[in-house]
Structures are given as C-alpha cells and as structure tokens.
Amino acid sequence: GNSVTQMEGPVTLSEEAFLTINCTYTATGYPSLFWYVQYPGEGLQLLLKATKADDKGSNKGFEATYRKETTSFHLEKGSVQVSDSAVYFCALSPLSSNTGKLIFGQGTTLQVKP
C-alpha cells in the first residue's frame, strides 16, 4: 500500500543551524510528493511540492528533492530561524488516484532555540 514515514521528533536546533527532516515513502509508480507545515494553533499549509523524479521543490528557504532511487523526499534548510518552529508533514498523492487524496506521515516537530 501507500505510506509515508518521517523521522521521529522532536528535532531541536539552534538558530542558523542546518536542518534535515527525513521522509521516505512507499507507493506504486510515481506519486506526487509534498511538505506541509503546521504552526501552533493553526491548520496545515503547503510548503513545497514535487511531481516527478528529480524535481526539486523550494519555498521560504526550504528545499526537497524527489529521489526515486531511494524513495525519499528529505526536507532541508540551510539556516533555520526561531519562526520555523512548527510541525512538518511529508505527504504523497498516489499516481493511481484521481481523487486528490493525500496520505500524510506522522509529522516531525521542529524546535528552534535562539
């Protein structure tokens, strides 16, 4: 079946540190891949996406590259800020699905300390 696995949190970093949040997936064919972010007390927001292998999604200094060979979509940022503290969700939409349904990972909490 289709599934998404993220590294467990919380991830605690100092401001300006380098961030990596690992995400791997299981799916048939080539799904579309996404990162969503949830700030405290809010709903999820789309952060970035990639729809085919080797695509790189980027937004607000965050990047993730669709790696078919390793079935991964790791999130990276070169220098985190306190304002990046949030929960990050990796998600996929199966190629076979024409419904737009998203399958989410369990989320990874990021805490950035000044």
Add this chain to the structure above:
Amino acid sequence: DARVTQTPRHKVTEMGQEVTMRCQPILGHNTVFWYRQTMMQGLELLAYFRNRAPLDDSGMPKDRFSAEMPDATLATLKIQPSEPRDSAVYFCASGLAGDYGYTFGSGTRLTVV
C-alpha cells in the same frame, strides 16, 4: 487571502451529546476534506467530497459519524452520540481537483468528557 472557515474553534461536550462542526470552503474550490488529528494517530482522513458528492468516507466510524455538503458553501461533520475517544482536532480543507495546494482551516478542537 481566501481562507477556510471552521466553527466552532473549540467545543467541550458531554459524552452522548450530538456535535456538529461546520466548514466554509473557499469559494470556487470543488474538493473538500475532513481530517482528524490526534497525538496517537496523527492525521486521519475521515471523508472527502468532490463537487459536493461524497467520494470516500471509509475513514469514518459509520455508526456515529456523518458528513454532508448541503451546498457549495457549507460542509458539516456530525458525531452522534459523541464519545471521549472522539476528542481531537478536526480539520477541514478545500482545494481544486488536480492541484494539491489544499487550504486547511484552523480546526475545531473537540473535547468530550
């Protein structure tokens, strides 16, 4: 910015009571989702609609949950009777078919005591 509006933001109710949560999707969006978020289970898809028609509600406990879209501006999620295990944050999201930049509401935090 257009937003998805959910009401109420918080709800505390006693076990056995009926709970209705409402969602106003963004005008023009043709796909609406209901998700439940808990610490233990994470985000669970409960139901979703395309052009107001239910596409999949297999994630919902059928005996107590129901989801409807009486019109394009309103989606409802009802629990009757409510149980303590239903305590969670319920999110509504809307978007356009084929575009995965779904917009989530701020959620309804439900506490059943």
